[in-house]
Amino acid sequence: MATIIIPTPLRKFTNQQSRVEVGGNTIQETLAELTLNFPDLKKNLFDENGQIRGYVNIFAGDEDIRNLQQENTPVNGQTTISIIPAIAGGSGALDDITFSKEEYARYNRHIIIPDFGLEAQKKLKAAKVLVIGSGGLGSPLLLYLAAAGVGNIGIVDFDTVDDSNLQRQVLFGTEDIGKPKAEAAQKRLQSLNPYINIEIYKTQLTSQNTLELISQYDVVADGTDNFPIRYLVNDAAVLAGKPNVYASIFQFEGQVSVFNYTDANGVTGPNYRDLYPTPPEPGLIPNCAEGGVLGVLPGIIGSLQANEVIKVITGVGEPLSGRFFVFDALTFQTRTLKITKRADAPAITGLIDYEQFCGVKAVERKLKEISVEEFAQWQNNGEDIQVIDVREPAEYEQINIGALLIPLGTVAQRADEISRNKKVVVHCKLGGRSAKAIRTLEDEFGFDNLYNLKGGITAIEQSELFAKSIHI
Known part of the structure; x- marks a missing residue:
């Protein structure tokens, strides 16, 4: 056939x-x-x-x-x-796309662009885009796709808004803390543009549901922050024949590309596995929660990602297929590298167990956390608390609050020094290492009384509540 x-x-x-x-x-x-x-x-x-x-x-x-x-x-x-x-003609597929007087006024600045015009705006309104994640990258991506008039947007996100998100996730406000991100995003985007349709999926992507979900859309935009979901989305996009607009951020650096894009001649470009056939070793590359990210960086990279989605939909310009864009916010240097399809890239014939493939969980369970204010309240109330510091000895000597020092690398060996009968507050510098320590203790030793201190010693240092407790 x-x-x-x-x-x-x-x-x-x-x-x-x-x-x-x-x-x-x-x-x-x-x-x-x-x-x-x-x-x-x-x-x-x-x-x-x-x-x-x-x-x-x-x-x-x-x-x-x-x-x-x-x-x-x-x-x-x-x-x-x-x-x-033919470029000069039309397939008739957009004949039923019309605009109200209000929409014409809203999209006027697009329509008057000679190389964009009404035809491209019709393509935007007819398009279906699935955005994976509404966080750091998803926030600017969704805002600009909605503002541009993409007619049908799907949002996959089952997380809730946390106050630590607001440093970079500009889609949300203080009033959204504790609410499901997908619901808060839908409300904000409908307020921005009431002429588009927003479908939300408050579910975790799995090998069982991803292919069916992606198949319903024209383009998928990957704004995730972990390798299992990144490979899952890529493979499902390849199997469904959908272009995958990719972006990634870490600390001061961002990346953008377009994978699995089929051009006007029917030639399909490289996918994510042509660039990275296999994932890095578990723990080798930290995510933003562990390593941090400059708040403005997702806005820059997410906007570039939106730009590529619009180009893919409209056919205007040259998408970043076969090219890999890298941006360094500190030096303000950019590079655009060529990537090609690899003959030795793994064949994608079906979806697999991506957590096993990457050696890490796609979504970590929520830890019990407390803020500096809550920690101070516990102490003021005279609660019996054990405090564990999992930083290194040199860091401890520089500044500490008199906690028991158990460096992260020794947590498993010294688990018997940690109480099981009272609240235990675990901290590091910012909260990443202490979260790892808690997961180790819960997974391997069955602890259920551990609390991660949000912001770590840095948050304590900035708080007047602990001014007398800090040892320098």
């Missing part, structure tokens, strides 16, 4: 399938079977006389059938047939 590649504007007629297997010995026979299976596609390919429309080009392999035997061009099981609507 031959493979027919369906262009983005026509996928609404093929249940969002980008590739369709059909029988037949000639182009005419394969197109006949295609339109028999998908009747709504017929009027977009053939005129009233049954002839291929003038604004539609058909390629067998890399050859235009007009230079071969036209509709009688023979095909076989190895033939890839590409349907390419």
Whole structure:
């Protein structure tokens, strides 16, 4: 059976399938079977006389059938047939997209751009974009996609808003603390643009639900912060034939690329596994919660990610397919590197256990946490508390609050020094190492009385409540 590649504007007629297997010995026979299976596609390919429309080009392999035997061009099981609507024309797929007077006014600055115009704005309104994560990257990404007029946006996020998010996740406000991020995001985006549809999924992505979810959208935008979900989203996008607009941030550096993008000639670019076939060793690359991130960086990178999504949807400009953009906020240096499909990249034939593949959990369970203020209140109330400092001895000597020093690397060996009968507050400099210590103690030794001090010794140092307790 031959493979027919369906262009983005026509996928609404093929249940969002980008590739369709059909029988037949000639182009005419394969197109006949295609339109028999998908009747709504017929009027977009053939005129009233049954002839291929003038604004539609058909390629067998890399050859235009007009230079071969036209509709009688023979095909076989190895033939890839590409349907390419002419740039100067239209497939008719956008004919039913209309705008109200208010929408015309709202999108006026887009519509008057000579190389963008009404046609591109129609494509935005017709598009379906699935955004994975509404946090640091998702916040600017979602704000600008909604403002631009992307008509259908899906948001996957089952986390809740925390006060530590507000340093960079500009989609949320103080009033959203404790609320589900997806719900808060939906409310904010509908306020920004009431003319679009927002669908939310308060669920964790798994190998069981991701492919079905991604298949419902035209483009997926990956704003996640862990490797299991990143590989899961990539592989599902490849299997579904969807472009995957990627972005990543850490401390002062950001990255952007477009993976699995099929260009107008039917050529699909590299995916994430062509760049990184396998994940790093567990713990080698910290996430933002452990290593931190400059608050303004997600705004910069998330906006660039939105830019690439818009380019992919509209066909305006050149998406970052086959290119990898790197930004250093400290030096304000940028690099755009070439990436290609690797012959030795793992074949993606199905979804796997990505937590096992990466050696880490995609989503860590919530730890019990307390703030500096709550910690001070416990002490003022005379509660019986044990305090553990998991920093290194040199850090402890420089500044401490008189806690029991058990460096992170020795926690497992010294677990018997930690009480099981009273509240135990564990801290480090900022909270990342203490979280790791708590997970080790809970997973390996069954502790259930441990509390992570938010902000660590840094938060204590900045608080007047502990001015007399700090030893320098």
